[in-house]
């Protein structure tokens with residue numbers, strides 16, 4: 448193996464740089480040329496790349512975002528787009544391909560490996576944590592901590608003004624960030640896509656919880672079936688006369704920032720493990736983590752199953768509710 452192509456793709460996630468760094472350093476130490484394509488699959492289609500050096504990855508372990516850039520490529524979903532990508536990978540003698548990203552990134556990689564017969568490894572990097580087969584994705588821990596810090600701040604102002612806040616967090620299809628940040632921030636309620644939301648029930652519950660309290664926080668996953676925080680607030684308003692309520696959408700601040708120690712360690716270990724796996728002849732797999740243990744599972748399995756948060760955590764929240 449002489450050359451390994453690397454991309455970061457989909458939404459960026461804190462820790463992607465730590466992962467790129469680990470891949471590059473490990474490759475160079477094994478006399479493999481790490482080739483970084485810019486802006487995900489777009490760079491592969493447009494042949495926009497550079498051979499990465501130690502210098503390129505110095506002092507990036509602590510940086511958020513991704514030095515390679517990222518993109519959600521529609522063109523790569525087409526046969527024509529992939530043909531251009533395959534031609535470039537062939538022209539550049541790329542022997543294997545490592546992609547860091549989410550579900551969509553892996554689906555693309557899996558099709559690529561079928562059409563080109565190139566060894567491919569996926570590394571889960573998304574703040575959503577919504578990848579089947581791994582307990583942790585790169586960036587999730589940092590995002591969770593960012594959310595908890597933001598909610599703590601909102602709690603201060605909510606308490607000062609005697610308000611109820613609906614705080615929208617990211618997670619289009621999955622409630623990992625919402626559910627776990629709700630527990631960690633002591634939120635009174637959480638609305639996630641995995642559970643049907645009954646607005647009237649939420650209102651009644653909020654009134655119970657708010658009795659004698661100066662503030663209440665409801666964490667809303669952006670993918671909730673009743674909508675985001677703004678929609679939920681307008682739908683609940685008719686049932687909550689006399690309450691002062693606000694919404695806050697945390698948005699992309701959740702994706703930026705310095706990766707936590709956990710994400711740096713996870714990303715570094717996963718990056719090194721990906722190169723090691725390729726050298727051991729393992730391919731078409733995703734790197735996952737169960738507890739502290741790294742593992743591989745087929746990309747097919749990872750992309751054809753749904754990741755669901757541990758719903759017993761919802762029970763924890765319910766059991767802490769004021770019941771009368």
Ligand code: F6P
Pocket residue numbers: 457458459519573574575617618619669702
């Ligand atoms: O990367 C995942 C994610 O942050 C989701 O939580 C969110 O729905 C989406 O990306 C937003 O994507 P974009 O920044 O492309 O609008």
